[in-house]
Amino acid sequence: MRLRTVAVLGGGPGGLYTARLLRLRMPDCEVRLIEQTEPRQTFGFGVGLATRTQRNLQAADPESFEGILGIAHSHEMTMTVDGHAVTLPSDDLIAVSRGTLLDVLREHAAGAGVRLEYGDHGYATELAKEVDLVIAADGVSSATREELGVFGSSVTTADGLYLWAGTDVALPSALFTPATTEHGTFVAHAYPYAADRSTFLVETDEETWRRAGFDVTTEQTPYDCDDQVALDYLSDAFAEQLPGHRLIGNRTRWLRFRTVSCERWHDRNVVLLGDAVHTAHYSIGSGTKLAMEDGIALVEALAGASDLETALTDYEAQRRPAVEHLQSTALRSMRWWDTFPTRLDLPVERLWVAYMTRAGKVTLDRFGSTAPDVVRTAINQYASTAAPQPAATAGPLPEASGVPVGGFSDWVLAHQSPFVDGLAEVFVDVGDPRGADADVLIKGLDATAVLLTSGDDREAVLTMLDVAERIRLETATRVEVRIPTAERDLGAAALVSGRADAVRLRGEAR
Template sequence: MNVDSVAVLGGGPAGLYAARLLKLAHPAARVVVHEQSTPATTFGFGVAIAARTQRNLEAADPATLADVLASGRPHDMRMLVGDREARVHNGALIGIARPELLAILTRHARAAGVEIEHGSRVGVEDQDADLVIAADGVNSRTRTTLADELGAHVDVAGGLYLWAGVDVALDTAIFAPATTAHGTFVTHAYPYAEGRSTFLVETDEATWRAAGFDASTDETPLDASDTASLDYLSDAFADRLGGHRLIGNRTRWLRFRTVHCERWTHGNVVLLGDAAHTAHYSVGSGTKLAMEDAIALVRAVDAADDLPSALRSYEAERRPQVARLQELSRRSRLWWDSFPQRTHLPVDQLMVAYMTRTGNVDLTRFAGTSPDVVRRGLAAYAGTAVETLPDDLPAWVLDRPLDHGGRRWPGRLLDPAERERLSTPPGDTVGDLARVAVELDDPWSADGDALVKRLHDLAQRGWRGFWLTGPAARGAVLTRLDVGERLREETGALVVVEGPPDTLGDLAAGLVAGRTDLVCAG
């Protein structure tokens, strides 16, 4: 189909990239981007672009990608806990300054013939273009205006995070905790330019309040930075900053907001990027989703006979991909929210736990890129040196013996017949393993706390452990493993997690990551 006019609301990655691709595909169309800020007031530190996203950009627009890569900074990743370190290779992952990325996208959009109007605050009601693209970010005015039509809602997380920077390029990305008198803070930091790194810090609400950051947040104007927090965190992470101090840029504590819309289109209006959906920063998804939305939208417009068909096709293609990434990001956020309870793990085992936290990367895949880390992680798990990686990693993991509470298990995989012999539903009589069905979305929620307390009480009464069952869906199995991790750490009792045979890889990863003691595939 042809389009004669396109209005783009928002000059972020989604809007600028969609504008360029549409103009290239429809040279006769008038494509106008309306951005309320000006280049001089653009703020932000670095963003990350992973290898798979780069491949998608290469296929859609190699010229733009070439400039992005030329300005980006590739980096590996390290997990740092005290003086312990585990390093993995990230391949083609790069960091790039957000203002530089926007400058590149702006330059290429203009080169294609796109008109860009900065300093213009316009709404969807002001547009009469054939196609209106709402790429106006997480605070989308369009989504607010059309909230009922789009079925929009926003989930707000309980933990808090703060974006800062530092005037040094770190050698690698780092993940590191800092424990203070008020609690534990965790940083996700990575280099993005010469002499510059992003330094994101997160913590739980109790620690945030104990440090007085509820007050400093209230006292900080929206256009200023929370200097009290920046000073405190500069001291807390002094060993990671090497004498440098954190830099603010409208820096304040925030709670992550997950945006959901039942529909991304209404009439001739379509939402892209953060306006339509968000996913937690720990999976590096914001820029990825924005630019891949743009690619999919232009492809749908080119293939359809009319605009309604194009928008339906766009949404049908992108929804499953976005839903999957939002679920991965939800699990990742929950893992990071509970990170401090894992810092006792050997650092290579902790890195395995990190890489397998969402179920997106299994042991075998991780071993293919970081064999030394996995080998040392397996050694920590098995309590014995591992000189070379076994050919069948999951089978090797499941075959390790376990000594627990005076009992010895020849391997970690139990036959389903053992369920009835070893476990019973908890009742008045104390038995061996309490068989419990787990039906939770969030293992660290109030419901999760209540379940763990109930099972802790059973352990106090004399039950020797827990056999966790539940729905066969893979997501439910991953949640049981998370509950198992809590039970192991908080009760010291034996934990068995059950799942269907097709989740054996997840169960094996859960064993190495310290989420369970034994597993059953039945």
């Protein structure tokens, strides 16, 4: 297929990266990138890029990836609760300044022959008449998506609130930590992205937000201004993590995360990309990552298809499953962070296990292969609170130099608390573990102990474990769960994380 002219709407990382890739793969194609905002008016703080994303970017375009590495700042991860800090070894985590990243991508796009234009481009429907293809990478509030109104878009707004700020010091590592004030608990996600800068994101629940008066300050803060009252309040709340420094804003105000999804990703010669077509909660993946990986898939589809409709259909077919899986994982992660303050009675090492295994992507054994000391400590902390099964050998986890695959999970399941006899099974079949159906299920429990079961697939088991944790946190009920043997890793992680009191594998006697 030969494209003569392509217009890319949106000068964010996804748009710039896609425009460059198009020129590299189709050098005869004229590529225009149209952005309303002048380069120096761009706002934002840091952008994180995990290991897998780095590999994808390097494979797609080694030259621009080298440019990104040149501005990157690597970091470890630390969780601190009640003054006790535990740091995980670095796993090639990097972060970059969003503004500097845009400068690098802008330079590489121009170097590949992309024509950069700034100002009002008019309507996508009119632009689509002038070019072969319009790629709309115009963000979560996509004017193209709203203008055409044919993509079957759905936007879900979260209950919790977050505020994206920064500070003029490089933190020693990425940081997860709570701060409890007279109004409630605020949780910080922070990481360094330059020699003298860090992103500092803070989230809280609506009741705490209202008690602190931020419902009023949010209403009084224009969309393009900073909520200075909130920035000052949080600078004081996190003073220990910000010695001698304050939080700084850049159009910083309290927001609720919006999850965007679309039934269709393209219409005729207009296709959506990045936040315009999907979003995933920031706790598990950035919009930058998704948009740039969308660009890789879109350009591959355009280069390999015989006609435009086939290419755009192939692009969606290739990307949708991965995006929807990530959105599902991100939703679990968001719910976990929304309820993070309820877990602060756990030691930090067990909190790390709960965090890493919260969405089912990382198993206890995989986490143990990268942070064995943390996992060993967490398991021994768990074992000290659990009365071992009669057949199990009591004592701490052996200090072997290497634990075979499955070793951590097997040891935990063997040393869990004994089962309670005669429990009636409650089948968990709810879409949202924090929704109305789950509320009814939990309120209807009338027992001191309960045995939960679910469908066999991994998503069903994860939902059941989320409900189990709610029961443990919100009631005095002991919770046992029955799961398929194939999902034993989820069971072991649930025990160490405090999501369940006991785990029965299918086939064991009741």
